[in-house]
Amino acid sequence: MRYSADGVAIVCPCCRNETFDKDYRQLNSRGATFFGLDWANRNATILVCQRCTYISWFMSEPRAHKN
Numbered sequence: 001m002r003y004s005a006d007g008v009a010i011v012c013p014c015c016r017n018e019t020f021d022k023d024y025r026q027l028n029s030r031g032a033t034f035f036g037l038d039w040a041n042r043n044a045t046i047l048v049c050q051r052c053t054y055i056s057w058f059m060s061e062p063r064a065h066k067n
């Protein structure tokens with residue numbers, strides 16, 4: 001799947017591939033809670049490059065495109 005963020009196509013910074021697998025990761029950490037950074041206690045969207053497996057992190061979900 002291809003994705004875009006704010007209208008710009010996302011390209012792997014490592015190998016320039018344009019297809020990714022989407023997944024989610026918790027950003028919870030004890031340190032963030034201790035310092036009152038509650039905004040950090042949420043899910044991030046990650047895109048895993050299908051070619052080199054480089055992971056790109058996003059705080060807002062990128063838009064998916066077919067093909």
Ligand SMILES: [Zn+2]
Pocket residue numbers: 012013014015016017049050051052053054
């Ligand atoms: Zn890549």
